[in-house]
Amino acid sequence: MNEITEFIRNRRSVVIRNLTNQPVPQADLDLIIDCGIRVPDHAVLAPWRVVVILPAQACHLGTTILAPEFKRLNPDATEAMLTFEEGRFTRTGAVIAVLSCPQQHPKIPVWEMQLSAGAVCQNLLSSALALNYGAQWVTEWYAYNDKLLRALGGNPETDKFAGFIYIGTKNEDPKERRRPDKKDVVSYYTA
Ligand SMILES: Cc1cc2nc3c(=O)[nH]c(=O)nc-3n(C[C@H](O)[C@H](O)[C@H](O)COP(=O)(O)O)c2cc1C
Numbered sequence: 001m002n003e004i005t006e007f008i009r010n011r012r013s014v015v016i017r018n019l020t021n022q023p024v025p026q027a028d029l030d031l032i033i034d035c036g037i038r039v040p041d042h043a044v045l046a047p048w049r050v051v052v053i054l055p056a057q058a059c060h061l062g063t064t065i066l067a068p069e070f071k072r073l074n075p076d077a078t079e080a081m082l083t084f085e086e087g088r089f090t091r092t093g094a095v096i097a098v099l100s101c102p103q104q105h106p107k108i109p110v111w112e113m114q115l116s117a118g119a120v121c122q123n124l125l126s127s128a129l130a131l132n133y134g135a136q137w138v139t140e141w142y143a144y145n146d147k148l149l150r151a152l153g154g155n156p157e158t159d160k161f162a163g164f165i166y167i168g169t170k171n172e173d174p175k176e177r178r179r180p181d182k183k184d185v186v187s188y189y190t191a
Contacts (some may be wrong), residue, residue: 007126007130007147008126009131011129011130012129012174013125013135013136013174014129014134014136014170014173014174015136015174016091018025018171018172018174019093019135019136019166019169019171020092020093021090021091021094021168023055023093023094024133024167024168027055028131028133029094030165031095031127031131032096032127032128033050033052035123035127036050036096036120036123036124036127036165037050037120037131039119039123040058040114040119041119042112042113043105043152044070044075044106045103045105045116047102047113047117048098048100048101048102048113048117048120048162049153049154050094050097050098050124051097051153052095052096052097053092053094053095053097054094055093055094058087058090059086059087059089060069061151062086062087062088063086065145065148065151066085066086066142067085067086067124067140069110069148070141088140091166091168092168093133093168093169094166094167095165095166095167096124097152097161097163097166098120098121098124098162098163098165099149099152099154099159099160099161100113100159100160100161100162100166101113101155101158101159102159114160117162120162121137121162121165122137124165125137125165127181128165128167133167133170134167134169134170135145135165135166135167135168136166137164137165138163139161139163140164143161143163144161147163167179187191
């Protein structure tokens with residue numbers, strides 16, 4: 001075991017409610033993003049896009065898209081719920097949206113391009129945690145909202161959100177979560 005495997009074996013997400021919205025310094029964001037987009041990517045297609053949402057701009061998305069869309073989908077939503085939606089992206093110092101944007105390619109299946117977008121999410125998450133931020137990969141309801149997808153540069157015909165990585169300083173360290181037992185999910189092939 002070395003410090004990298006030790007980190008990977010023990011890393012743990014921090015739920016959004018235990019994060020603060022203190023700004024994340026630009027140098028840290030740059031490093032997290034550099035690490036985030038260094039992923040396996042068959043044929044170097046870069047079939048993903050990364051959109052950083054900082055608290056100052058986040059309110060605009062909240063008031064123009066999240067709250068109205070939430071209200072459309074949930075006509076009985078209370079004022080408190082709508083206020084929460086307005087501020088949803090302001091909960092942490094940064095939110096990084098990862099869009100899977102597969103291309104038509106004669107050899108590389110779309111599935112492989114989508115997997116590469118998942119790898120971007122995991123790398124963003126791990127590098128934020130490695131810098132001692134708390135971070136969480138979520139989809140929540142708006143990952144399936146075409147209006148938001150369009151607003152963040154995606155094409156609903158082809159693209160999907162792979163996830164939103166929320167990053168912030170931690171209010172408290174996470175407790176361990178139940179993990180799958182290796183014997184239930186791993187086997188060694190025998191001929
Ligand atoms: C694609 C994807 C979407 C997820 N969406 C949510 C979500 O919307 N809400 C949530 O509470 N957890 C969601 N999770 C789960 C957590 O972010 C995370 O997997 C869990 O807290 C444990 O992470 P850890 O292994 O890093 O500790 C999602 C995970 C993945 C992979």
